[in-house]
Amino acid sequence: KEEGEEGEEEEEEEEGAGPEGALGKNPFQLTAEDVYDISYVVGRDLMAIAGDSRDVATRVTQLQFKIVRVLEMLEALVNDCNVTVEELRMERDSLRKEVEGLRSEGQPPNT
Amino acid sequence: VNIPRKEKDFQGMLEYKKDDEQKLVKNLILDLKPRGVAVNLIPGLPAYILFMCVRHADYLNDDQKVRSLLTSTINSIKKVLKKRGDDFETVSFWLSNTCRFLHCLKQYSGEEGFMKHNTPRQNEHCLTNFDLAEYRQVLSDLAIQIYQQLVRVLENILQPMIVSGMLEHETIQGVSGVKPTGLRKRTSSIADEGTYTLDSILRQLNSFHSVMCQHGMDPELIKQVVKQMFYIVGAITLNNLLLRKDMCSWSKGMQIRYNVSQLEEWLRDKNLMNSGAKETLEPLIQAAQLLQVKKKTDEDAEAICSMCNALTTAQIVKVLNLYTPVNEFEERVSVSFIRTIQMRLRDRKDSPQLLMDAKHIFPVTFPFNPSSLALETIQIPTSLGLGFIARV
Numbered sequence: 250k251e252e253g254e255e256g257e258e259e260e261e262e263e264e265g266a267g268p269e270g271a272l273g274k275n276p277f278q279l280t281a282e283d284v285y286d287i288s289y290v291v292g293r294d295l296m297a298i299a300g301d302s303r304d305v306a307t308r309v310t311q312l313q314f315k316i317v318r319v320l321e322m323l324e325a326l327v328n329d330c331n332v333t334v335e336e337l338r339m340e341r342d343s344l345r346k347e348v349e350g351l352r353s354e355g356q357p358p359n360t
Numbered sequence: 361v362n363i364p365r366k367e368k369d370f371q372g373m374l375e376y377k378k379d380d381e382q383k384l385v386k387n388l389i390l391d392l393k394p395r396g397v398a399v400n401l402i403p404g405l406p407a408y409i410l411f412m413c414v415r416h417a418d419y420l421n422d423d424q425k426v427r428s429l430l431t432s433t434i435n436s437i438k439k440v441l442k443k444r445g446d447d448f449e450t451v452s453f454w455l456s457n458t459c460r461f462l463h464c465l466k467q468y469s470g471e472e473g474f475m476k477h478n479t480p481r482q483n484e485h486c487l488t489n490f491d492l493a494e495y496r497q498v499l500s501d502l503a504i505q506i507y508q509q510l511v512r513v514l515e516n517i518l519q520p521m522i523v524s525g526m527l528e529h530e531t532i533q534g535v536s537g538v539k540p541t542g543l544r545k546r547t548s549s550i551a552d553e554g555t556y557t558l559d560s561i562l563r564q565l566n567s568f569h570s571v572m573c574q575h576g577m578d579p580e581l582i583k584q585v586v587k588q589m590f591y592i593v594g595a596i597t598l599n600n601l602l603l604r605k606d607m608c609s610w611s612k613g614m615q616i617r618y619n620v621s622q623l624e625e626w627l628r629d630k631n632l633m634n635s636g637a638k639e640t641l642e643p644l645i646q647a648a649q650l651l652q653v654k655k656k657t658d659e660d661a662e663a664i665c666s667m668c669n670a671l672t673t674a675q676i677v678k679v680l681n682l683y684t685p686v687n688e689f690e691e692r693v694s695v696s697f698i699r700t701i702q703m704r705l706r707d708r709k710d711s712p713q714l715l716m717d718a719k720h721i722f723p724v725t726f727p728f729n730p731s732s733l734a735l736e737t738i739q740i741p742t743s744l745g746l747g748f749i750a751r752v
Contacts, residue, residue: 267570288400289574295401299732303479310737313401317741320397324743 280331284324291316372485372735373416373752374409378425380748381432384413387745389436394453394575398741403576404731407460408738409746411468415735416752418487430495433461434502441509448513449571455506456575459726462499465492467730477730485735500726507581507724511588514568515719518592521564524556526597526619527607558619562626565589569630578729583635588722590623590637594644595716601647602675602714608682610690613651620645642670643716650679655693661700673705674714 268290271283295313299306376384388406392399399405410433417425437454444450466474470486568589572582597616601607620641627633646668653667654660668676680693680701740746 267566268574282395284397285395285400288397292401292403301732303481303734306732307734307737310734314739314741317398317401317739317743320401321741321743324397 277330279323279327281324281328284320284327287323288317288320291320370736370751372412372738373419374412374740374749375416375752376413376749378428381428383748384429384746385432385436389433390440392744394449396743398743399453400574403574404457404460405738405741407457407464408733408735409740409744410461411464412735412738413749414465414492415468415485415487418489419752421489423490426490426492430492434498437502437506441506445509446513446516448510448517448568451506451510451513452571452577453575455503455510455581456572456577458499458503458506459578459581459729460576460731462496462503462726463729463731465496465499466728469493469496474728474730477732479732479734481734481736503726504724507585508721510585511721514585514589515592518561518564518589519596521556521561522593522596523600525558525561526593526616527600527612529557530615558622561593562622565626578726580727580729581724583632583637584722584724586627586630586632586635587637587640590627591640591720591722592718593623594641595718595720598644598647598675599715599718601644602678602682605682605684608651608679609684609686610652611686613648616644616648617652620648643675646670647675647679650676651683655680655683655697656691658700661697661704664701665704672710672713673702673708674712676705677702678714 268286271279271286272290274283292313295309295316299309388409392406402408410429413429414426417429437458441451441454467478467482468486469492470488475483475486565586569582569586572585577585601612601616623641624638627635627637650664650668650671653664655664664676671679677698680698683693685691739751740749
């Protein structure tokens with residue numbers, strides 16, 4: 250019962266939190282869309298740090314492109330992970346069907 | 361040619377082979393998704409990259425290459441908008457990037473008027489060979505076209521929500537004297553119509569606003585879009601008020617004022633009180649007030665005439681004619697009272713207009729908005745698939 254309630258709360262938070270909400274998510278439930286939201290939030294914060302100082306701005310930009318790379322990697326992992334999970338799920342389901350099919354064919358011949 | 365130089369040596373230009381131009385606009389414009397890691401982290405990135413390509417062609421003094429790139433750029437943006445022009449995200453994305461490209465062409469034009477906010481380093485990055493003022497004009501016209509398309513798209517999304525969310529759905533319980541189920545019944549013939557609420561509208565506004573922010577759209581442009589959205593909400597709501605008897609009662613006035621206050625709250629929350637959006641709701645606000653004030657004595661008539669300066673005589677008279685008391689404490693508006701109002705407003709030189717033009721689009725402007733971004737620090741993210749262009 251408690252779990253159900255927590256789930257609901259989380260959903261509400263997500264709706265209200267906007268792009269920042271993605272950072273509060275369970276990493277294994279992350280989607281590519283969440284990664285894009287994180288990109289936006291981090292990019293915005295970086296720009297705010299740069300402010301008016303040239304020197305800082307240059308260093309921030311260098312950092313920015315490293316973060317782009319890290320997020321590109323994260324995006325690839327999230328996408329790949331979702332695909333893998335889906336593939337495994339399909340494989341499992343088809344094996345399960347096969348087992349059921351074999352079982353319904355009757356008793357194994359040797360017993 | 362491909363020996364990578366040290367970071368500090370880059371001049372903020374990008375080089376590509378002429379044969380790769382089609383591949384460039386394909387990956388950077390035609391196939392680019394408006395949502396992705398790189399474009400979300402650095403809003404306007406495609407525009408900066410395009411401008412850095414222009415810079416190198418200018419540096420080579422290759423007028424043919426400059427012309428060809430600019431033509432391909434403009435045509436590709438048009439092509440994307442033709443193909444996915446009904447998608448708000450796509451249109452917003454290319455409006456933002458077209459504006460950013462235009463700002464770049466100004467900021468680095470070498471014209472003094474556009475260089476005021478540049479750093480010395482940025483001034484070194486100005487174009488040296490070609491005057492692209494004519495292309496800027498073409499791009500500015502393109503931006504106007506994209507803006508109008510954006511307004512059409514958001515209008516199509518908002519339109520079905522407005523009557524339901526602003527007028528039909530009861531936000532305040534127990535003032536109407538009409539049971540909400542009665543209203544439901546009347547509208548249930550059209551599926552979904554009864555399901556939109558004021559919250560649906562606010563959520564939709566949030567979503568529009570957040571997409572434009574993520575695309576790094578100019579704050580001045582966002583203000584104009586928001587003003588246009590509020591105008592649409594106000595005009596459609598008022599027009600329905602003027603066409604439907606069941607919408608002209610004291611309690612509807614109450615509800616409209618409450619809904620308008622929520623919209624104002626949204627503007628305050630988003631720091632958009634100076635966008636002119638609130639002012640576009642003035643006719644609707646006055647119509648709602650008109651539903652609520654007393655409508656009996658000469659003093660009442662005078663008060664109405666001085667209060668309703670954003671409504672035409674035709675609109676005022678229409679509301680008074682449609683006014684329907686919902687309970688025993690209210691009375692019909694007498695014919696003589698309406699006459700009094702008409703007499704008083706006779707000297708007013710206003711239009712005979714009854715309905716507002718809900719399709720009206722305020723003329724848009726794109727004030728110059730230079731960027732502090734240093735071109736020499738820009739790198740090309742792998743995910744853009746532009747490995748064939750080189751930093752110079």
